Amino acid sequence: MEFKFDVSDIFPSSIVEVNPSLIPPGFAGDRRGLSNVVAKVAEVVNAMGDASAAAQGLSNPITSAERLRKADQTVYLLVDRDAKGGKGVVTGMLKTGKKSLYVFDRDGQHHHVSPPCVLDFYVHESRQRTGLGKQLFEHMLKKENVEPIKLAIDRPSDKLLSFMDKHYGLQTPMRQMNNYVVFDGFFPELQSDVNGVAMENEIKQPANGLQTYTGPLGRYGAPRPPCSMGQIIHNQTSIQSNESAGPQIASQ
Ligand SMILES: CC(=O)SCCNC(=O)CCNC(=O)[C@H](O)C(C)(C)COP(=O)(O)OP(=O)(O)OC[C@H]1O[C@@H](n2cnc3c(N)ncnc32)[C@H](O)[C@@H]1OP(=O)(O)O
Structure with a gap:
């Protein structure tokens, strides 16, 4: 032009x-x-x-x-x-x-x-x-x-x-x-724990800064915050069992 x-x-x-x-x-x-x-x-x-x-x-x-x-x-x-x-x-x-x-x-x-x-x-x-x-x-x-x-x-x-x-x-x-x-590949792969259980309910922060939340959504569609006092105080990053009480924040 x-x-x-x-x-x-x-x-x-x-x-x-x-x-x-x-x-x-x-x-x-x-x-x-x-x-x-x-x-x-x-x-x-x-x-x-x-x-x-x-x-x-x-x-x-x-x-x-x-x-x-x-x-x-x-x-x-x-x-x-x-x-x-x-x-x-x-x-x-x-x-x-x-x-x-x-x-x-x-x-x-x-x-x-x-x-x-x-x-x-x-x-x-x-x-x-x-x-x-x-x-x-x-x-x-x-x-x-x-x-x-x-x-x-x-x-x-x-x-x-x-x-x-x-x-x-x-x-x-x-x-x-x-x-x-x-496109396929946009979403980070779900990781498996040692027992091969898909680790959902996690906020991930890959290198390119794309933050993906795959857990349940709270009110107004926002991710729910860490919910146990242990998670909050110790900033725990992994899910101990498949029956985790709620989403956790992965620190990377
Ligand atoms: C989020 C958005 O912006 S959506 C709107 C995208 N913009 C438009 O549609 C406006 C009109 N189109 C264009 O301006 C251009 O065609 C663009 C920006 C999409 C691509 O730029 P180009 O310089 O043509 O691309 P480039 O030469 O690098 O690659 C060519 C390929 O693009 C695609 N392409 C480009 N023009 C066309 C066309 N008229 N019909 C079908 N595919 C086309 C084809 O895959 C083509 O490969 P081919 O010639 O082997 O079939």
Whole structure:
């Protein structure tokens, strides 16, 4: 996508991360220059958000500068800095952010998770199916230190589902009531104790920060807190028997 200003002047590399400040990485100008550059970044984010909405048949964009300012999200922009005689064009956009979600696994078990989510993804029509989407996505995976299988995706289009299958072998999406999709492997495996008994009723905190609660839900769907005085005082981490009185917090 082309803009009336030189995008190669404001974006110093082929993939840039835009955060709620809308200040491009590496900006080193003065104050007056800053408001000018922020207005241009906002124009790019808005235009890419509009184009993504149009491509997905949505009446309202998911991504806009105004929405980005209010949320703890990241917009990754893919820039072809050499196009148009060095003026540059913006060819792709990917928005991510953490969301607090309740999701079901295939056994119908509730999980309360805060995973990194793919919220909006778009590559310009003239460049789709040329590998740019993968390039942008791979950059995001590295920056956020996350595996594709640990992502939740908000209302993925058929094209995005096909993309996840082709590049990451992720098939048979689990569609959630909140319109998010996760794949097999999103949920941590249940661990077994020495007797081979599945250890449920536990809050787990794997390396990627995804917190999953697989025990019974209390009032309003919140996990129940440790319930015995021993658990609270000694911060016990394992379940001694299959008849444990309630959920325990695993300290890792
Ligand atoms: C949470 C969300 O954002 S959901 C909305 C996702 N965005 C959209 O649907 C908007 C329109 N589509 C796009 O912008 C792009 O096609 C994207 C972002 C989904 C993928 O970006 P691309 O640069 O095309 O991906 P890339 O070239 O790396 O990979 C291509 C693969 O993506 C999938 N794909 C891309 N375009 C299509 C299409 N028109 N039809 C079916 N699958 C497609 C295919 O698996 C394709 O592989 P193939 O060509 O061998 O069939």
